[in-house]
Amino acid sequence: MLQLSFIRDNKETTLAGLRKKHFANAEAVVDQVLALDQQRRDAQKELDEVLAQSNAKAKEIGALMKSGQKEAAEAAKAETAVLKSRSKELDELLTQAEQQLQAVLVTIPNLPHNSVPEGRSADDNEVVLEHGEKPTLHADAQPHWELIKKYDGLGGSMIDFELGVKITGAGFPVYRGRGARLQRALINFFLDEALDAGYFEIQPPIVVNEDSGFATGQLPDKEGQMYLINEEKFYLIPTAEVPITNIYRDTIVPEGQLPIRNAGYTPCFRREAGSWGAHVRGLNRLHQFDKVELVRIEKPENSYAALEEMSLHVQMLLQKLELPYRVLRLCGGDMGFTSALTYDMEVWSAAQQRWLEVSSVSNFETYQANRLKLRSKVDGKMQLLHTLNGSALALPRILASILENNQTPEGIRIPSVLVPYCGFEQLS
Incomplete structure (x- = not known):
């Protein structure tokens, strides 16, 4: 606010x-x-x-x-x-x-940083950099929603969307066999990299109350995108940002404890009302998905250096996964309600021939902290702190890109950095 x-x-x-x-x-x-x-x-x-x-x-x-x-x-x-x-x-x-x-x-969004470009939509976002070569696939290459049908070995898909519909509904897939092992490998890889970078691991609740939703800006802005548990007025979290940031609600952080760097893995839930079409097929858009989130609390004078550091951390993950990517600086009209500056990271999907967003890294400056009443006493003066968060990373489109970009006539090559986590080098 x-x-x-x-x-x-x-x-x-x-x-x-x-x-x-x-x-x-x-x-x-x-x-x-x-x-x-x-x-x-x-x-x-x-x-x-x-x-x-x-x-x-x-x-x-x-x-x-x-x-x-x-x-x-x-x-x-x-x-x-x-x-x-x-x-x-x-x-x-x-x-x-x-x-x-x-x-x-509470209806007024955060103000954009001076570096935010003008523009109304995603078409106006600024490409900051592009990294890696786009792979050229063989003639019979397929998108991930076809590939997943081939590589389980137990009579079913490694990611089963129809079974998810049976159990819950569309957008709630079931990961099976090597599909489940790849999911677990990515989660553990992302968490280990975050810990190596100096983040402190948190495993928070995946259900929050209204006060938590309000404090980080999901309520009242994104109320229609969140799953509500009516009896208790609880919400399933859209990201670990919400519960982890709310750890510090109504808190005066001693200056000596700054900066605070937390990382957490959670399932995430989004209704994605009104989403349809080919661009949401398969893993491209889900109602439930897994994500490792980074949350930082910084002194105001350090927050933009921290944002750049978070962006580099996400880029390092994509480089280790051998995925071609680009970094976008979002324009004013495409930014989130609470953000002052956002970088989006997109990976190239060779089979779909388009860019897929896999991470957003944002600085909220004092916007969330004002709602949270998150402060610190610096040089004898009480001041609001800056909060930041970023996906490092969201799994569905990462997994889709790994499957699509690494397919060959002989099978799908697993990035070498994941092999120690999943135990196999190739899906064949």
Whole structure:
């Protein structure tokens, strides 16, 4: 959530950032925030004055009674009753203004960093770099949803979508045999690499409450994309970012504990309402998928260096998996609600002949920390910290690309870095 003091002191900067994100009715919303803020401040000022007058009257009444001036004391009591009535009105007005102000503030997205390019959609994202050679496949090469039918050896697919439909529904595949072993190999590889890079492993709950969803910005923005458990008003997590970041909700972090670097593996759940077509076939888009997530908490002056470090970490994983990839800097119109700057990493799918997003690495600056009330005392002054997170990595499209890009007439070669984890060099 944007800091009210920033909006108040930097109206034009706020409007420029919201326009870059193509936030509808930016000027009207900002004007509403400032009007409610002024109403709240005026009510608070008058309330303070009324309470001061009321306290003064109470002392006056005591003195009058002590000196035997009963009539004057009764008159002062009548004035006190009027002041108490007004203070009650002002207190209600103040509460109402604060509630209305919060309701509007939570609808405003984070402001983009200065380096974020202009643009409305994914077509306007900036290609920062491209790495690796796109493989040339043999004539009979197939997409992963066909390949998976060949390599289980137990009379079924190594990833069974139809069985997932039977058990749950579309978008909930069953991984079998070597498909399951490849999943486990990728998870362990990603976690080991994170630990080697200095991250601390967390295994969090995969169900969160409303406060957690609000604190990291999923609620109210992405409410329709999350699975809700109605009885408890709990949500299945869309990413480990939510529970891991919420470890630090309502926390003052000692300066000596910064930076904080956590990594966690979880299954993730997304409704992906309205998704259909060839681009979501197979592993391209699922309702349940596995992911290793990186979460960092940094001093503001260090957060953008940390973002670059996280981007390099993800790129290193892709290089070790021998996958051609590119890095995109997302434009204002394609960024997430809470992000100030996001890099997307995409791998090349040789069989599908298109780029597949496998990671987003984002800096939220103080946006989440303001909701979390996540602070640190630096040089005697309390300040909000910066939060960051990134996929390192999401498994479905990584697995799809490994299967597609490494297929040969003899079988599918497994990247050498995964062989110690899965125990086989080739699917044949």
